[in-house]
Amino acid sequence: DSGVTQTPKHLITATGQRVTLRCSPRSGDLSVYWYQQSLDQGLQFLIQYYNGEERAKGNILERFSAQQFPDLHSELNLSSLELGDSALYFCASSPWRTSGVDNEQFFGPGTRLTVL
Amino acid sequence: AQTVTQSQPEMSVQEAETVTLSCTYDTSESNYYLFWYKQPPSRQMILVIRQEAYKQQNATENRFSVNFQKAAKSFSLKISDSQLGDTAMYFCVKGAQKLVFGQGTRLTINP
Numbered sequence: 001d002s003g004v005t006q007t008p009k010h011l012i013t014a015t016g017q018r019v020t021l022r023c024s025p026r027s028g029d030l031s032v033y034w035y036q037q038s039l040d041q042g043l044q045f046l047i048q049y050y051n052g053e054e055r056a057k058g059n060i061l062e063r064f065s066a067q068q069f070p071d072l073h074s075e076l077n078l079s080s081l082e083l084g085d086s087a088l089y090f091c092a093s094s095p096w097r098t099s100g101v102d103n104e105q106f107f108g109p110g111t112r113l114t115v116l
Numbered sequence: 117a118q119t120v121t122q123s124q125p126e127m128s129v130q131e132a133e134t135v136t137l138s139c140t141y142d143t144s145e146s147n148y149y150l151f152w153y154k155q156p157p158s159r160q161m162i163l164v165i166r167q168e169a170y171k172q173q174n175a176t177e178n179r180f181s182v183n184f185q186k187a188a189k190s191f192s193l194k195i196s197d198s199q200l201g202d203t204a205m206y207f208c209v210k211g212a213q214k215l216v217f218g219q220g221t222r223l224t225i226n227p
Binding site: 042056 | 153158159160161162163166207211213214215216217219220
């Protein structure tokens with residue numbers, strides 16, 4: 001158990017819909033990362049938040065957005081869903097500081113999204 | 117764009133054998149981290165081993181060790197005395213802030 005929790009574990013929805021994935025980081029970790037794992041694209045970094053602020057952006061679609069709340073949990077919002085958005089979405093957390101390279105990321109169990 | 121390449125999509129060995137997974141990467145940075153993560157059938161991502169690019173000494177973690185060749189941008193993983201529980205997808209990963217994953221090597225340990 002990494003200490004990172006994600007809800008829900010599974011989500012089945014229809015095209016055009018909007019869903020919200022939730023992540024609670026390990027106690028003390030200020031940084032949260034979102035990744036997408038799909039058959040087509042493999043594992044891709046989407047976005048990082050640090051203490052409530054966006055820090056880095058990867059291959060995140062405009063239909064997707066995220067935020068990190070004062071209690072440090074994070075939500076990934078996916079809208080206007082398409083069949084190709086079906087994937088396993090991972091959240092990871094780390095204590096990451098602005099200085100230093102050290103960055104071990106601890107992954108949650110993932111949320112499996114199926115778009116029908 | 118930074119890339120991480122794993123040239124072996126699948127590998128299969130007998131229990132107790134030694135197996136080496138290959139990885140090459142592309143970077144313009146002088147200081148970075150490299151990782152091997154495993155993803156068993158449960159889908160959980162588990163850190164296996166990490167290497168700091170500024171350290172010349174190869175990292176080891178029990179039965180797992182790496183061969184880090186910085187000039188060649190190569191980072192292979194050796195698993196000694198392989199066990200059935202080592203069966204998983206293994207990802208070579210580069211990064212400090214945002215991780216860049218290779219395509220993965222599906223490793224099967226046969227009894």
